[in-house]
Amino acid sequence: xPERRVLFEHxxxxxxxxxxxxxxHGGYSALRKALSMTRQQVIDEVKASGVRGRGGAGFPAWxxxxxxxxxxxxxxxxxxxxxxxxxxxxKDRELMMRxxxxxxxxxxxxxxxxxxxxxxxxxxxxxxxxxxVMRRAIDEAYRAGYLGKNIxxxxxxxDLYIHMGAxxxxxxxxxxxxxxxxxxxxxxxxxxxxxxxxxIAGLWDCxxxxxxxxxxSCVPAIIRNGGAWYASMGTEKSTxxxxxxxxxxVNRPGNYEVEMGTPLMxxxxxxxxxxxxxxxxxxxxxxVPILPADKCDVNLDYESLQAAGTMLGSGGFMVLNDTVxxxxxxxxTAAFYAHESCGKCTPCxxxxxxxxxxxxxxxxxxxxxxxIDLLLDICDQIDGRSYxxxxxxxxxxxxxxxxxxxxxxxxxxxxxxxxxxxxGKAVAV
Amino acid sequence: xxxPIRLGEYPRMRxxxxxxxxxxxxxxxAIEELERIKKHYPNKxxxxxxxxxxxxxxxxxxxxPEALMEVAYRMGxxxxxxxxxxxxxxxxxKRPVGRVMLEVCTxxxxxxxxxxxILRYLEEKLGIRVGxxxxxxxxxxxxxxxxNDCGNAPVMQVGNRYYGNLTLEKxxxxxxxxxSSEEHTVVQLADTIVQCHLTESERQxxxxxxxxxxxxxxx
Ligand SMILES: Cc1cc2nc3c(=O)[nH]c(=O)nc-3n(C[C@H](O)[C@H](O)[C@H](O)COP(=O)(O)O)c2cc1C
Ligand code: SF4
Ligand code: FES
Numbered sequence: 001x002p003e004r005r006v007l008f009e010h011x012x013x014x015x016x017x018x019x020x021x022x023x024x025h026g027g028y029s030a031l032r033k034a035l036s037m038t039r040q041q042v043i044d045e046v047k048a049s050g051v052r053g054r055g056g057a058g059f060p061a062w063x064x065x066x067x068x069x070x071x072x073x074x075x076x077x078x079x080x081x082x083x084x085x086x087x088x089x090x091k092d093r094e095l096m097m098r099x100x101x102x103x104x105x106x107x108x109x110x111x112x113x114x115x116x117x118x119x120x121x122x123x124x125x126x127x128x129x130x131x132x133v134m135r136r137a138i139d140e141a142y143r144a145g146y147l148g149k150n151i152x153x154x155x156x157x158x159d160l161y162i163h164m165g166a167x168x169x170x171x172x173x174x175x176x177x178x179x180x181x182x183x184x185x186x187x188x189x190x191x192x193x194x195x196x197x198x199x200i201a202g203l204w205d206c207x208x209x210x211x212x213x214x215x216x217s218c219v220p221a222i223i224r225n226g227g228a229w230y231a232s233m234g235t236e237k238s239t240x241x242x243x244x245x246x247x248x249x250v251n252r253p254g255n256y257e258v259e260m261g262t263p264l265m266x267x268x269x270x271x272x273x274x275x276x277x278x279x280x281x282x283x284x285x286x287x288v289p290i291l292p293a294d295k296c297d298v299n300l301d302y303e304s305l306q307a308a309g310t311m312l313g314s315g316g317f318m319v320l321n322d323t324v325x326x327x328x329x330x331x332x333t334a335a336f337y338a339h340e341s342c343g344k345c346t347p348c349x350x351x352x353x354x355x356x357x358x359x360x361x362x363x364x365x366x367x368x369x370x371x372i373d374l375l376l377d378i379c380d381q382i383d384g385r386s387y388x389x390x391x392x393x394x395x396x397x398x399x400x401x402x403x404x405x406x407x408x409x410x411x412x413x414x415x416x417x418x419x420x421x422x423x424g425k426a427v428a429v
Numbered sequence: 430x431x432x433p434i435r436l437g438e439y440p441r442m443r444x445x446x447x448x449x450x451x452x453x454x455x456x457x458x459a460i461e462e463l464e465r466i467k468k469h470y471p472n473k474x475x476x477x478x479x480x481x482x483x484x485x486x487x488x489x490x491x492x493x494p495e496a497l498m499e500v501a502y503r504m505g506x507x508x509x510x511x512x513x514x515x516x517x518x519x520x521x522x523k524r525p526v527g528r529v530m531l532e533v534c535t536x537x538x539x540x541x542x543x544x545x546x547i548l549r550y551l552e553e554k555l556g557i558r559v560g561x562x563x564x565x566x567x568x569x570x571x572x573x574x575x576x577n578d579c580g581n582a583p584v585m586q587v588g589n590r591y592y593g594n595l596t597l598e599k600x601x602x603x604x605x606x607x608x609s610s611e612e613h614t615v616v617q618l619a620d621t622i623v624q625c626h627l628t629e630s631e632r633q634x635x636x637x638x639x640x641x642x643x644x645x646x647x648x
Contacts, residue, residue: 125520132589332536
């Protein structure tokens with residue numbers, strides 16, 4: 001299967017980031033169409049499309065949209081998650097830099113469908129280049145009447161503000177993002193069932209729709225061509241297309257949009273093939289379990305990847321060849337989570353630090369065989385016992401790496417150096 | 430691999446006397462910007478992150494205790510609240526930094542594509558360690574987590590720009606260029622972020638307000 005460009009259909013058109021060129025390629029026709037539909041009809045199209053959240057969890061988008069109260073006793077908000085921080089992922093960056101109006105159009109339609117008059121796009125602080133492109137595009141959209149009061153004479157209002165982060169992976173977690181937007185430390189908030197869902201009580205305790213950049217970017221095409229058309233792509237349960245950010249040991253790293261269900265090996269080919277000999281793939285960002293080369297004969301959709309013991313996650317697709325020492329690579333993964341743990345709950349805050357210490361002992365040549373089980377034990381103590389998804393995400397990759405590459409750990413502990421060096425290869429890290 | 434990221438090390442802050450009136454250093458422009466950004470949200474507390482960005486710019490690239498005090502004053506909250514927020518986010522500099530920050534990604538993809546080599550090379554070339562600033566105050570070198578441009582690994586952030594597909598030769602040329610450029614400084618980064626918050630009509634509004642103020646002063 002070749003690439004199937006829906007979101008990226010016009011990515012390579014020169015000037016597509018400007019309103020003029022975007023309009024020439026059908027831009028904002030979906031908004032016009034949506035405004036002529038009822039709000040429920042818009043939500044029903046999203047339902048028919050079957051599109052699931054592209055931020056990592058894969059939650060059906062329409063359920064959130066439909067869960068927003070249908071009356072306006074309180075103000076409603078749309079929050080676009082542009083905090084893209086999952087290691088290995090860079091699709092939202094390109095979507096914002098090349099197709100900012102597609103994001104805006106998706107947000108205005110979402111605002112219309114959920115009765116929101118205000119939207120925020122929370123962009124990570126490091127992303128000043130995408131943010132400037134978004135800024136220019138939003139200014140253009142205001143001038144053309146696609147944002148602001150009485151959009152296109154429909155009587156619908158929607159204001160869109162950019163809110164910049166300041167360096168924190170945890171702020172990508174939706175409740176932490178709300179904390180951060182409300183001017184607090186970026187720590188998560190009490191969740192369902194202990195607290196209402198954000199669709200009922202999100203920002204300032206008002207109904208809030210939170211979707212990822214890619215999810216919202218799907219909306220214009222869904223409205224333009226119909227939900228059924230979108231659902232005709234991909235598999236039954238994983239509809240549509242997905243952008244994979246391919247990086248690491250491939251010849252042509254970059255973003256590739258393919259239909260859900262495309263074989264993993266075909267994506268590797270699209271990216272120019274592996275540099276050297278394939279060792280493993282991490283298909284959905286650093287948080288998902290690693291997939292060794294002999295298990296790479298799998299299709300890229302939510303269900304198939306889950307059956308293979310990993311996840312689709314954010315689509316951050318990292319390719320490792322046989323020069324990578326798994327023990328060192330996993331130490332780097334553990335260090336990331338330790339650094340980004342927000343400190344709110346004990347299993348994650350302490351557990352991630354302990355894992356780094358154990359890795360350091362192994363790497364320094366002082367590892368003990370029990371350390372492997374100790375790592376697994378810490379994973380069990382964190383997974384499912386932490387306050388937000390970051391803790392689980394810190395445990396999964398380590399656990400999977402021990403499952404599939406236990407011999408590398410054992411070798412390192414026995415010999416004080418990596419099996420990759422012993423094979424006479426230069427170690428990539 | 431690199432030395433471990435130094436875990437659990439938090440900057441120790443000099444205290445300011447909260448009973449004394451704060452010394453206020455925000456420019457008229459900064460005040461105008463903050464007033465407008467506050468209106469984006471139903472309450473002003475939400476403008477905390479932008480306010481800290483404004484302060485980082487106004488105080489020359491980092492947030493001394495006086496800056497936090499001024500933000501507390503302008504946000505109508507306490508020093509402790511502001512300090513709590515500022516210390517959570519890595520991009521707010523709690524210590525003085527160089528004119529330009531070189532932030533090298535050593536996260537997963539970059540680590541296997543030469544990120545550490547870039548970092549080591551910069552250490553050697555600048556004669557400093559990660560986290561330090563060159564004696565002439567030009568450069569601060571940092572190791573950072575994924576910048577999410579992994580397709581161009583190894584990547585480095587310099588102010589408001591990313592530089593990807595780095596090689597040692599590219600670094601040499603880049604350092605020369607950065608010495609004389611005002612484009613990608615720490616202050617410029619903070620300003621870019623502040624400007625991204627402001628809508629076009631707000632930016633025009635601010636210019637008009639500043640022009641009026643200047644006229645009034647002349648008269
Ligand atoms: C630790 C952590 C980090 C996350 N980072 C991001 C992120 O950078 N971008 C994103 O869109 N979602 C991120 N998420 C997922 C969000 O919590 C949330 O599920 C998503 O924004 C919902 O949008 P969607 O339904 O459109 O995917 C993260 C979740 C966790 C637990
Ligand atoms: S799991 Fe706990 S400590 Fe870790 S980021 Fe979430 S809330 Fe913070
Ligand atoms: S790993 Fe360096 S940019 Fe993602």
